Amino acid sequence: MDNNKRPDTMERITTPELAQKFIDEQVQAVREQVKDGKVLLALSGGVDSSVVAALLIKAIGQNLVCVHVNHGFLRKGEPEQVIQVFQKELGANLIYVDAVDRFLDKVAGVADPEQKRHIIGEEFIRVFDEEAAKLKDIRFLGQGTIYPDILESEKGIKAHHNVGGLPEEMNMELVEPVKLLYKDEVRVVGKQLGLPENMVERQPFPGPGLAVRTPGAITRDRLEAVRESDAILREEFANAGLAGKVWQYFTIVPDFKTTGIVDGKRSFAWPAVIRAVNTRDAMTATIEEIPYDVLHKITERITHEVPGVNRVLMDLTPKPTGTIEWE
Ligand code: XMP
Numbered sequence: 001m002d003n004n005k006r007p008d009t010m011e012r013i014t015t016p017e018l019a020q021k022f023i024d025e026q027v028q029a030v031r032e033q034v035k036d037g038k039v040l041l042a043l044s045g046g047v048d049s050s051v052v053a054a055l056l057i058k059a060i061g062q063n064l065v066c067v068h069v070n071h072g073f074l075r076k077g078e079p080e081q082v083i084q085v086f087q088k089e090l091g092a093n094l095i096y097v098d099a100v101d102r103f104l105d106k107v108a109g110v111a112d113p114e115q116k117r118h119i120i121g122e123e124f125i126r127v128f129d130e131e132a133a134k135l136k137d138i139r140f141l142g143q144g145t146i147y148p149d150i151l152e153s154e155k156g157i158k159a160h161h162n163v164g165g166l167p168e169e170m171n172m173e174l175v176e177p178v179k180l181l182y183k184d185e186v187r188v189v190g191k192q193l194g195l196p197e198n199m200v201e202r203q204p205f206p207g208p209g210l211a212v213r214t215p216g217a218i219t220r221d222r223l224e225a226v227r228e229s230d231a232i233l234r235e236e237f238a239n240a241g242l243a244g245k246v247w248q249y250f251t252i253v254p255d256f257k258t259t260g261i262v263d264g265k266r267s268f269a270w271p272a273v274i275r276a277v278n279t280r281d282a283m284t285a286t287i288e289e290i291p292y293d294v295l296h297k298i299t300e301r302i303t304h305e306v307p308g309v310n311r312v313l314m315d316l317t318p319k320p321t322g323t324i325e326w327e
Contacts, residue, residue, distance in 0.1 A: 048144030073209030
């Protein structure tokens with residue numbers, strides 16, 4: 001039997017009862033696979049790795065070793081939430097790696113988007129490898145591979161980082177308990193495992209994170225402007241009831257400045273750009289109409305609360321011609 005093929009008879013997981021049945025089966029399967037062995041898991045805090053972490057904690061407890069690498073490009077509050085939920089609430093064996101300075105040094109002065117992505121991806125593997133090397137006797141690698149990753153890899157659409165890559169180099173056996181699930185099913189399972197709503201319903205977030213929303217050469221202050229403006233945007237979307245309705249929304253802070261007036265004085269500062277799109281499969285995307293009162297509120301808050309920003313713009317470009325991210 002092909003272990004990477006979802007059986008036609010497999011029921012779609014849509015209810016808490018079906019999720020519980022799936023969890024019970026997987027807990028059993030993982031225990032049989034790893035016995036008293038240890039499993040290493042890169043826990044980003046995204047939906048898939050979080051659900052796998054919660055599932056593996058249930059199955060093997062302290063024999064799961066989670067590594068959370070903070071590369072500095074995470075959204076506001078994310079590393080703190082990972083520590084709170086997994087270490088404090090679920091009692092996970094969690095190694096938190098503060099690699100912020102290291103990543104920022106690596107990308108300093110690098111303006112080319114592809115080069116930036118490449119550097120961040122490579123450095124991530126290096127940091128993770130270093131952590132793995134410090135641990136002894138770990139034969140298993142947990143991964144948040146989901147079914148669309150397998151399908152896309154098979155069709156050659158993209159070599160998903162969850163399918164091939166890390167494990168080959170590391171020579172470890174994979175533990176992939178949600179690999180036959182679609183995203184919506186992973187969310188139902190995550191809720192049943194007791195993960196917080198905002199973690200399970202999280203919008204997609206690129207691996208290189210806020211780095212691709214700080215176009216050009218990244219500086220700390222502009223990166224902070226992206227992080228703060230993104231936090232305000234998310235808060236106001238939630239307040240306006242838009243959080244579940246818009247597929248992806250975020251801000252970009254481009255590398256140019258314009259003149260303005262702040263507190264009666266001339267300012268020369270960046271704009272923050274709002275991007276809010278809807279899509280089915282991220283291959284094409286349409287622009288969401290956001291009510292003007294919400295946009296005014298966001299503009300007011302960003303220009304007053306985010307250091308270095310004196311203007312707010314909105315990106316009205318569908319995909320194509322724009323991609324969703326700016327880099
Ligand atoms: P684009 O910009 O290509 O984005 O229209 C399509 C979707 O993919 C997300 N994205 C990424 N996700 N790693 C990821 O896991 C990445 O490197 C990456 N780049 C873009 C993007 O946020 C959007 O949802």
